[in-house]
Amino acid sequence: MLGRMTTRDPQAAQLARLAGLIADETRAACLLALLDGRAWTAGELARHAGVAASTLSEHLGKLVGGGLLTEERQGRHRFVRLADPRVAQLLEDLAAQVVPETPARPRSLREAGAGSAMARGRTCYDHLAGRLGIAVTDALTAKGLLRQDTGFALTDSGLVWFDSAGIRLDRTGRRPLARACLDWTERRPHLAGVAGAALCRHALDARWCVRIGSERAVKVTDSGERALFELLGVEPGALR
Structure with a gap:
């Protein structure tokens, strides 16, 4: 017996895409860094996330394409920032x-500071x-x-x-x-x-x-x- 056909909620697909964009540690690190409200270069974000520039560029492309980031170029530099306050x-x-309720202990005096x-x-x-x-x-x-x-x-x-x-x-x-x-x-x-x-x-x-x-x-x-x-x-x- 065939099951009843269901109509998929288009918002479900949009929500899944959004969750997929955030559900990556490198992309999440970039998004959290950009919470300072400033524009960062791709190189700065690559160093912050601890990945190669080529790897970071691929991640930024997904975040820009997904509407979470906006970008602009000045000369050879690529700047990105959060798309908007939402x-x-x-x-x-x-x-x-x-x-967590109990934060992880800092690994160094610098990290503690x-x-x-x-x-x-x-x-x-x-x-x-x-x-x-x-x-x-x-x-x-x-x-x-x-x-x-x-x-x-x-x-x-x-x-x-x-x-x-x-x-x-x-x-x-x-x-x-x-x-x-x-x-x-x-x-x-x-x-x-x-x-x-x-x-x-x-x-x-x-x-x-x-x-x-x-x-x-x-x-x-x-x-x-x-x-x-x-x-x-x-x-x-x-x-x-």
Whole structure:
């Protein structure tokens, strides 16, 4: 007896292709590296992933073809970055689910230092994360500028605060103004979305924070400590 014919859901095939793109350790390493929000050259990603340039090129072709990355060429260099914030959000959410409760012990002092710096403060695609991101998010909430009780949302006072601080919020796109992003080291949500991206960009442009090393880690400067204390009441000790 013949079974009944079924109609395949086209989304199932799309989901399977997406999962297949991510389900490779080299491609996953590249995607996680690109969560720093910057464009990387193919050579930089090859060194980061520990593979030959020819091997990496094949992987990048699949990621670009699958819509997860965009690329541009400048001279002989090929630069790639995450396609858009939706891809970053997907990666952040997935990464937060797979971090073990008991992290692996670092293999060297250098690795331990890098891990400590990332936990202290880092960029999560285009917003602040780690203890820095949580401290800023908590301060915004404590001052009544951000609500977390019914999902993340800026209050009217929060909108005024961003404007008065000279932090422009682009409200013309479809991206949420405020969104909760689960922090994979703190296991609590930090601020993402348009507001999180604008605050991070301002913090870097004003040199409240500076990038350190080749990873996503950032360090709060002395002027950044003063600014965050004056504007939000963040105690310097919470940033170290």
